[in-house]
Amino acid sequence: MPLLRNPAVVVSLVEASERGNRSRGQADGFGLEILARLRDVKSKDNSLTLLHYIVRVYVRQFQKDATLEKAKFPLPEPSDMERAGLVNFNDIAADLVKLHAQLKNCEAKVQRVLEKSDEEHQEPFRQRMTGFLEKAYQEHREQEENLEECRQK
Incomplete structure:
Protein backbone atom coordinates (compact mmCIF):
# COMPACT_ATOMS: atom_id res chain seq x y z
CA MET A 1 0.00 0.00 0.00
CA PRO A 76 -11.43 4.17 3.55
CA GLU A 77 -13.96 6.74 4.69
CA PRO A 78 -13.97 7.10 8.51
CA SER A 79 -17.65 6.11 8.71
CA ASP A 80 -16.86 2.90 6.78
CA MET A 81 -14.05 2.13 9.21
CA GLU A 82 -16.39 2.64 12.19
CA ARG A 83 -18.96 0.26 10.71
CA ALA A 84 -16.24 -2.27 9.91
CA GLY A 85 -15.17 -2.16 13.56
CA LEU A 86 -18.67 -3.20 14.61
CA VAL A 87 -18.70 -6.36 12.48
CA ASN A 88 -19.26 -9.54 14.48
CA PHE A 89 -17.56 -12.44 12.70
CA ASN A 90 -19.56 -15.03 14.64
CA ASP A 91 -22.82 -13.55 13.33
CA ILE A 92 -21.50 -13.64 9.78
CA ALA A 93 -20.36 -17.24 10.20
CA ALA A 94 -23.81 -18.20 11.52
CA ASP A 95 -25.45 -16.44 8.56
CA LEU A 96 -23.18 -18.34 6.16
CA VAL A 97 -24.14 -21.65 7.79
CA LYS A 98 -27.85 -20.76 7.43
CA LEU A 99 -27.31 -19.74 3.82
CA HIS A 100 -25.56 -23.03 3.05
CA ALA A 101 -28.48 -24.95 4.55
CA GLN A 102 -30.91 -22.92 2.44
CA LEU A 103 -28.86 -23.68 -0.68
CA LYS A 104 -28.97 -27.41 0.12
CA ASN A 105 -32.74 -27.14 0.64
CA CYS A 106 -33.13 -25.35 -2.69
CA GLU A 107 -31.02 -28.00 -4.42
CA ALA A 108 -33.22 -30.75 -2.94
CA LYS A 109 -36.37 -28.98 -4.16
CA VAL A 110 -34.90 -28.66 -7.66
CA GLN A 111 -34.13 -32.39 -7.63
CA ARG A 112 -37.71 -33.21 -6.57
CA VAL A 113 -39.15 -31.05 -9.34
CA LEU A 114 -36.89 -32.70 -11.90
CA GLU A 115 -37.74 -36.21 -10.65
CA LYS A 116 -41.49 -35.57 -10.82
CA SER A 117 -41.55 -33.88 -14.21
CA ASP A 118 -41.37 -35.43 -17.65
CA GLU A 119 -38.05 -35.31 -19.49
CA GLU A 120 -39.53 -33.06 -22.18
CA HIS A 121 -40.66 -30.44 -19.62
CA GLN A 122 -37.40 -30.22 -17.66
CA GLU A 123 -35.65 -27.70 -19.89
CA PRO A 124 -34.93 -24.76 -19.51
CA PHE A 125 -35.65 -25.22 -15.76
CA ARG A 126 -32.77 -27.71 -15.28
CA GLN A 127 -30.25 -25.54 -17.12
CA ARG A 128 -31.19 -22.32 -15.32
CA MET A 129 -31.35 -23.87 -11.86
CA THR A 130 -28.08 -25.75 -12.36
CA GLY A 131 -26.40 -22.48 -13.34
CA PHE A 132 -28.01 -20.67 -10.42
CA LEU A 133 -26.91 -23.29 -7.88
CA GLU A 134 -23.35 -23.45 -9.22
CA LYS A 135 -23.05 -19.67 -9.00
CA ALA A 136 -24.63 -19.60 -5.53
CA TYR A 137 -22.26 -22.27 -4.18
CA GLN A 138 -19.27 -20.48 -5.73
CA GLU A 139 -20.26 -17.15 -4.18
CA HIS A 140 -20.87 -18.87 -0.84
CA ARG A 141 -17.37 -20.39 -0.95
CA GLU A 142 -15.89 -16.98 -1.76
CA GLN A 143 -17.68 -15.41 1.20
CA GLU A 144 -16.42 -18.15 3.52
CA GLU A 145 -12.88 -17.51 2.24
CA ASN A 146 -13.35 -13.76 2.76
CA LEU A 147 -14.53 -14.39 6.31
CA GLU A 148 -11.51 -16.55 7.11
CA GLU A 149 -9.16 -13.99 5.59
CA CYS A 150 -10.73 -11.21 7.67
CA ARG A 151 -10.56 -13.28 10.85
CA GLN A 152 -6.84 -13.83 10.30
CA LYS A 153 -6.19 -10.11 9.89
Missing part, protein backbone atom coordinates in the same frame (compact mmCIF):
# COMPACT_ATOMS: atom_id res chain seq x y z
CA PRO A 2 1.58 3.30 -1.03
CA LEU A 3 0.40 5.05 2.13
CA LEU A 4 2.74 2.87 4.17
CA ARG A 5 5.66 4.26 2.16
CA ASN A 6 4.57 7.84 2.83
CA PRO A 7 6.12 8.03 6.34
CA ALA A 8 9.50 7.71 4.63
CA VAL A 9 8.76 11.00 2.88
CA VAL A 10 7.81 12.61 6.19
CA VAL A 11 10.89 11.25 7.97
CA SER A 12 13.27 12.41 5.26
CA LEU A 13 11.71 15.90 5.12
CA VAL A 14 11.74 16.38 8.89
CA GLU A 15 15.27 15.07 9.19
CA ALA A 16 16.41 17.32 6.36
CA SER A 17 14.88 20.33 8.09
CA GLU A 18 16.53 19.34 11.37
CA ARG A 19 19.95 19.02 9.70
CA GLY A 20 19.77 22.67 8.71
CA ASN A 21 19.38 23.75 12.33
CA ARG A 22 22.77 23.62 14.05
CA SER A 23 21.35 24.30 17.52
CA ARG A 24 19.34 21.07 17.47
CA GLY A 25 22.17 18.92 16.17
CA GLN A 26 21.93 15.89 13.90
CA ALA A 27 18.43 14.49 13.45
CA ASP A 28 18.39 10.76 14.08
CA GLY A 29 14.62 10.51 14.10
CA PHE A 30 11.72 12.20 15.80
CA GLY A 31 8.70 11.48 17.93
CA LEU A 32 5.25 11.01 16.47
CA GLU A 33 4.02 14.17 18.18
CA ILE A 34 5.74 16.18 15.44
CA LEU A 35 3.32 14.79 12.84
CA ALA A 36 0.49 16.92 14.25
CA ARG A 37 2.63 20.02 13.74
CA LEU A 38 3.31 19.45 10.03
CA ARG A 39 0.72 22.05 9.12
CA ASP A 40 2.50 24.64 11.32
CA VAL A 41 5.77 24.48 9.37
CA LYS A 42 5.33 27.05 6.59
CA SER A 43 7.25 28.08 3.52
CA LYS A 44 9.09 31.42 3.37
CA ASP A 45 6.10 33.15 1.77
CA ASN A 46 3.53 31.42 4.06
CA SER A 47 1.68 30.01 1.05
CA LEU A 48 2.52 26.37 1.70
CA THR A 49 2.83 24.15 4.78
CA LEU A 50 4.94 21.05 5.17
CA LEU A 51 1.71 19.04 5.21
CA HIS A 52 0.73 20.50 1.80
CA TYR A 53 4.16 19.64 0.47
CA ILE A 54 4.00 16.05 1.73
CA VAL A 55 0.58 15.59 0.12
CA ARG A 56 1.94 16.94 -3.18
CA VAL A 57 4.93 14.59 -3.04
CA TYR A 58 2.63 11.67 -2.25
CA VAL A 59 0.29 12.48 -5.15
CA ARG A 60 3.23 12.89 -7.55
CA GLN A 61 4.76 9.56 -6.51
CA PHE A 62 1.74 7.31 -6.11
CA GLN A 63 -1.10 8.88 -8.09
CA LYS A 64 0.75 10.07 -11.16
CA ASP A 65 -2.34 10.60 -13.33
CA ALA A 66 -4.23 12.63 -10.71
CA THR A 67 -4.21 16.36 -10.16
CA LEU A 68 -4.25 17.65 -6.59
CA GLU A 69 -7.99 18.30 -6.90
CA LYS A 70 -8.70 14.76 -8.15
CA ALA A 71 -6.29 12.87 -5.89
CA LYS A 72 -7.89 10.05 -3.94
CA PHE A 73 -7.64 9.70 -0.18
CA PRO A 74 -5.74 6.42 0.28
CA LEU A 75 -7.79 5.24 3.27
Whole structure:
Protein backbone atom coordinates (compact mmCIF):
# COMPACT_ATOMS: atom_id res chain seq x y z
CA MET A 1 0.00 0.00 0.00
CA PRO A 2 1.58 3.30 -1.03
CA LEU A 3 0.40 5.05 2.13
CA LEU A 4 2.74 2.87 4.17
CA ARG A 5 5.66 4.26 2.16
CA ASN A 6 4.57 7.84 2.83
CA PRO A 7 6.12 8.03 6.34
CA ALA A 8 9.50 7.71 4.63
CA VAL A 9 8.76 11.00 2.88
CA VAL A 10 7.81 12.61 6.19
CA VAL A 11 10.89 11.25 7.97
CA SER A 12 13.27 12.41 5.26
CA LEU A 13 11.71 15.90 5.12
CA VAL A 14 11.74 16.38 8.89
CA GLU A 15 15.27 15.07 9.19
CA ALA A 16 16.41 17.32 6.36
CA SER A 17 14.88 20.33 8.09
CA GLU A 18 16.53 19.34 11.37
CA ARG A 19 19.95 19.02 9.70
CA GLY A 20 19.77 22.67 8.71
CA ASN A 21 19.38 23.75 12.33
CA ARG A 22 22.77 23.62 14.05
CA SER A 23 21.35 24.30 17.52
CA ARG A 24 19.34 21.07 17.47
CA GLY A 25 22.17 18.92 16.17
CA GLN A 26 21.93 15.89 13.90
CA ALA A 27 18.43 14.49 13.45
CA ASP A 28 18.39 10.76 14.08
CA GLY A 29 14.62 10.51 14.10
CA PHE A 30 11.72 12.20 15.80
CA GLY A 31 8.70 11.48 17.93
CA LEU A 32 5.25 11.01 16.47
CA GLU A 33 4.02 14.17 18.18
CA ILE A 34 5.74 16.18 15.44
CA LEU A 35 3.32 14.79 12.84
CA ALA A 36 0.49 16.92 14.25
CA ARG A 37 2.63 20.02 13.74
CA LEU A 38 3.31 19.45 10.03
CA ARG A 39 0.72 22.05 9.12
CA ASP A 40 2.50 24.64 11.32
CA VAL A 41 5.77 24.48 9.37
CA LYS A 42 5.33 27.05 6.59
CA SER A 43 7.25 28.08 3.52
CA LYS A 44 9.09 31.42 3.37
CA ASP A 45 6.10 33.15 1.77
CA ASN A 46 3.53 31.42 4.06
CA SER A 47 1.68 30.01 1.05
CA LEU A 48 2.52 26.37 1.70
CA THR A 49 2.83 24.15 4.78
CA LEU A 50 4.94 21.05 5.17
CA LEU A 51 1.71 19.04 5.21
CA HIS A 52 0.73 20.50 1.80
CA TYR A 53 4.16 19.64 0.47
CA ILE A 54 4.00 16.05 1.73
CA VAL A 55 0.58 15.59 0.12
CA ARG A 56 1.94 16.94 -3.18
CA VAL A 57 4.93 14.59 -3.04
CA TYR A 58 2.63 11.67 -2.25
CA VAL A 59 0.29 12.48 -5.15
CA ARG A 60 3.23 12.89 -7.55
CA GLN A 61 4.76 9.56 -6.51
CA PHE A 62 1.74 7.31 -6.11
CA GLN A 63 -1.10 8.88 -8.09
CA LYS A 64 0.75 10.07 -11.16
CA ASP A 65 -2.34 10.60 -13.33
CA ALA A 66 -4.23 12.63 -10.71
CA THR A 67 -4.21 16.36 -10.16
CA LEU A 68 -4.25 17.65 -6.59
CA GLU A 69 -7.99 18.30 -6.90
CA LYS A 70 -8.70 14.76 -8.15
CA ALA A 71 -6.29 12.87 -5.89
CA LYS A 72 -7.89 10.05 -3.94
CA PHE A 73 -7.64 9.70 -0.18
CA PRO A 74 -5.74 6.42 0.28
CA LEU A 75 -7.79 5.24 3.27
CA PRO A 76 -11.43 4.17 3.55
CA GLU A 77 -13.96 6.74 4.69
CA PRO A 78 -13.97 7.10 8.51
CA SER A 79 -17.65 6.11 8.71
CA ASP A 80 -16.86 2.90 6.78
CA MET A 81 -14.05 2.13 9.21
CA GLU A 82 -16.39 2.64 12.19
CA ARG A 83 -18.96 0.26 10.71
CA ALA A 84 -16.24 -2.27 9.91
CA GLY A 85 -15.17 -2.16 13.56
CA LEU A 86 -18.67 -3.20 14.61
CA VAL A 87 -18.70 -6.36 12.48
CA ASN A 88 -19.26 -9.54 14.48
CA PHE A 89 -17.56 -12.44 12.70
CA ASN A 90 -19.56 -15.03 14.64
CA ASP A 91 -22.82 -13.55 13.33
CA ILE A 92 -21.50 -13.64 9.78
CA ALA A 93 -20.36 -17.24 10.20
CA ALA A 94 -23.81 -18.20 11.52
CA ASP A 95 -25.45 -16.44 8.56
CA LEU A 96 -23.18 -18.34 6.16
CA VAL A 97 -24.14 -21.65 7.79
CA LYS A 98 -27.85 -20.76 7.43
CA LEU A 99 -27.31 -19.74 3.82
CA HIS A 100 -25.56 -23.03 3.05
CA ALA A 101 -28.48 -24.95 4.55
CA GLN A 102 -30.91 -22.92 2.44
CA LEU A 103 -28.86 -23.68 -0.68
CA LYS A 104 -28.97 -27.41 0.12
CA ASN A 105 -32.74 -27.14 0.64
CA CYS A 106 -33.13 -25.35 -2.69
CA GLU A 107 -31.02 -28.00 -4.42
CA ALA A 108 -33.22 -30.75 -2.94
CA LYS A 109 -36.37 -28.98 -4.16
CA VAL A 110 -34.90 -28.66 -7.66
CA GLN A 111 -34.13 -32.39 -7.63
CA ARG A 112 -37.71 -33.21 -6.57
CA VAL A 113 -39.15 -31.05 -9.34
CA LEU A 114 -36.89 -32.70 -11.90
CA GLU A 115 -37.74 -36.21 -10.65
CA LYS A 116 -41.49 -35.57 -10.82
CA SER A 117 -41.55 -33.88 -14.21
CA ASP A 118 -41.37 -35.43 -17.65
CA GLU A 119 -38.05 -35.31 -19.49
CA GLU A 120 -39.53 -33.06 -22.18
CA HIS A 121 -40.66 -30.44 -19.62
CA GLN A 122 -37.40 -30.22 -17.66
CA GLU A 123 -35.65 -27.70 -19.89
CA PRO A 124 -34.93 -24.76 -19.51
CA PHE A 125 -35.65 -25.22 -15.76
CA ARG A 126 -32.77 -27.71 -15.28
CA GLN A 127 -30.25 -25.54 -17.12
CA ARG A 128 -31.19 -22.32 -15.32
CA MET A 129 -31.35 -23.87 -11.86
CA THR A 130 -28.08 -25.75 -12.36
CA GLY A 131 -26.40 -22.48 -13.34
CA PHE A 132 -28.01 -20.67 -10.42
CA LEU A 133 -26.91 -23.29 -7.88
CA GLU A 134 -23.35 -23.45 -9.22
CA LYS A 135 -23.05 -19.67 -9.00
CA ALA A 136 -24.63 -19.60 -5.53
CA TYR A 137 -22.26 -22.27 -4.18
CA GLN A 138 -19.27 -20.48 -5.73
CA GLU A 139 -20.26 -17.15 -4.18
CA HIS A 140 -20.87 -18.87 -0.84
CA ARG A 141 -17.37 -20.39 -0.95
CA GLU A 142 -15.89 -16.98 -1.76
CA GLN A 143 -17.68 -15.41 1.20
CA GLU A 144 -16.42 -18.15 3.52
CA GLU A 145 -12.88 -17.51 2.24
CA ASN A 146 -13.35 -13.76 2.76
CA LEU A 147 -14.53 -14.39 6.31
CA GLU A 148 -11.51 -16.55 7.11
CA GLU A 149 -9.16 -13.99 5.59
CA CYS A 150 -10.73 -11.21 7.67
CA ARG A 151 -10.56 -13.28 10.85
CA GLN A 152 -6.84 -13.83 10.30
CA LYS A 153 -6.19 -10.11 9.89
